[in-house]
Amino acid sequence: MAKVGIFGAGWVGVVTGACFAELGHTVVIRDIVPEKVDALRSGVVPFHETDVQELLTGNAGRLTFTLDVADIADCEFLFVCVDTPPTQSGDADLSRVWSVVDQLPALAGRPVLVMKSTVPVGTGDKIRHGLDQRGLEHVAYASNPEFLAEGNAVRDFMQPDRIVIGADDGETADGVASLYESIDAPIVRCDVNSAEMVKLAANAFLMTRISFINEIANVCEATGADVVKVAEGVGLDHRLGPHFLRAGLGYGGSCFPKDSLALKQLASNSGYHFQLLAAVIEVNELQKRRVIGKLKQRLGNLQGKTVALLGLAFKPNTDDMREAPSIVLASRLLAEGAAVRGWDPVADGTKLPEGVTICGSVLEAVTGADAAVIVTEWAELRELATSDVRVAVRNPLIVDGRNLLNPDDVGRAGFAYEGIGRPAASRELERA
């Protein structure tokens, strides 16, 4: 078992550390924010992520948290798990990555600096050069991108589809691979540049699938097909597969929006205009706004109308509001003069624009509302079309931004229904 140091006690760092500890390694997680380190030391996880609390408690003996970089000096592997947010130009901001390199303590033996953070292709080469310039030629370097989805991060770590290790020599790659020995997954070994690109390409492909199915949904609406059935029929083709074909309000979150911009910028900085990715991003932006059109079609002018946004986090099972479609929707609705209510079982909605009323329950949010919009497919919302809700609303309209509900059931419960790429609306209009 190895001694693993981790830079960054954010979501990636804590999940990675907790999972390595679970695999039997000794882990030291270092951060620069005292409050974060204090909270983790006292057993408080500063975010909502399934199973992480249990892993921290169960492996407390193998897991320490520190502010002092000297505490990781004897680690064999040093994982970089810091943020790489977008800069004003959309490039990835690598300042935190570089501050890790700058703060490396004197390291004995032949430790490996391992990049988990998502970085532009070519970053590894620059870091190698930076290490050499700082007299750290003995520190090996590897890229080992994470493919963790929020809400499933522990499962994604423990049962990955693959482990990607980019390194310039076999010994370094073997060392990183040994950390994952007890995990049964294919290992892709490659050069550092390719490992960096795998992460960006995988995310871009997933986003492409989402924007693709969202455009198909929009064409379904125009032609009277049902995108849910279309996705099922398409996804059963083994060459295509069923995943990431759920039409909805578009992707959000901490990764996709920033990584797509970063890849687009990386390509353009290298002299290539990545047309397909530019379209994927644009489709996603427009998709978030489509609900406004649906509401106007049903309610006319939105001035003075009350709209309940149900689910605020960018996806279920997380409290993460980063790039959540709810933010764009709330802003647009407020700009149209609507009164906006918000409800989420976990996210507190503090990132929403001023003027949104946060409610403690679904019933409170929909009381007196002219429309209830499912923004995030929380399981709790499967039972939205109840008689209690029917009585509480001013106008029985459910706009299902995630195609969570069965349109026929919703109709039987006395509501008008609008999904994404589903024909219920046009059928109703025809009947009328």
Ligand code: UDX
């Ligand atoms: C994603 C990747 O899955 C992960 O591998 C990467 O490391 C980080 O980015 P995450 O952002 O946590 O993870 O969530 P994910 O479950 O992938 O969903 C991303 C977004 O796509 C969400 O907004 C979700 O609502 C949306 N989505 C996903 C769809 O709209 N349709 C789909 O079919 C799937």
